[in-house]
Every structure is written in C-alpha cells, then in structure tokens.
Amino acid sequence: TLIHLTFIHEYGSNNPLGITPNCNKIPFHPYFSLKDILGFTLLLLPLTTIALF
Template sequence: RKRSRFFAFHFLFPFIIAAATVLHLLFLHETGSNNPMGLNSDADKISFHPYFSYKDLLGFAALLLTLTLLALFSPNLLGDPDNFTPANPLVTPPHIKPEWYFLFAYAILRSIPNKLGGVLALLASILVLMLVPILHTSKQRALTFRPASQFLF
C-alpha cells in the first residue's frame, strides 16, 4: 500500500513541477522580472524569440549530441570501476562508499559518532544553506559589481 502511494507520488511529481514551471513563466510574462540593480533601460532590450530561443535550442542540441555520443561509443567511461568486479554474496566489501553527490552527507554522518547527532548535523548543514538568502543583508542584490562575478563573466 505504501509502495503504491510512493510510486504515485514519483509518477505525479514531474507533472507538478512542469505545472509550477508553466505557472511561473505565465506570471513572469505578465509582470516581468525585476531588476535588482534598479537600472531600467528599454534601450538594451532585445526580443526573446529569435535570439534566446535559437541559442537555447543550439545548446540543447549540443548537449544531446554529446550525451548520445557518450552513451553509444563509450558507455562505461563515467562508471565506477567497482561496478565491474563480480559480487561475492559471502563477503561484505570492506568499504562501501556512496556516489559523489552523496559524499558530503556521508562525510558528515561518518565524522560524528553519535547517530542522532550525525543526522541532526546533516539536517543543520542543509538548513544553513536555506538560511543564507534570509541572512543576506546587503542592499546590493545583483552580481554585476562583485569581484568574482566580474572575473568570471
């Protein structure tokens, strides 16, 4: 019973995200986006469709071509070498490590010996990232005048 609800949630969740995206774009089209710098100039505006639509289409085609070539000609290039060793049901591997995108959570959980403390530290590390925009007190919201942004862009 719980599994069927879980499956229904995972099936419906992409549609919910797509609906929220369409709603966001609808509101953005109605009101327009705000400019955090406070500099409103109609002289710098260009139309969205011919320029950005083709740019996004070209980027999507390049990404799709790259992933297709990778999947067709070298499917094991990005795989973990441990996946190619045959499994032994009698011996547990000495060190099971998670995928790279879970390594931060794994490091936090391993560094604190108390299980509850490790889980609380993991939750706190995620909540700190959610509090960063709230605790940001600078009047300047744009990245235009920041040194790292000027160096990168």
C-alpha cells in the first residue's frame, strides 16, 4: 500500500495517463499583480481626494 500511495501522490489520483498536469500551473505574477495594483490605485485615489480636499 505504501507504493500505491506514493504513486497516487506523485501523479495525482484522477490522472489515469500518468502525465503531469499543467492546468494547475497558472502564472501568478503578470495577471494578478497588475489586477491588484489597479484595484489599489482605484481605491487609493478617492481616499486621497477626500483627505486632501
């Protein structure tokens, strides 16, 4: 059973072909970083406008 558990955790339990799935490897940096920076600036702009005027 130890060998069976090793192979399940190595390739994934729902992977009958035994290939490594690339669908879980979505790049984080360019998409989510730009989205977070845009959201931060859109929230910070009205707050600084209210605070300074």
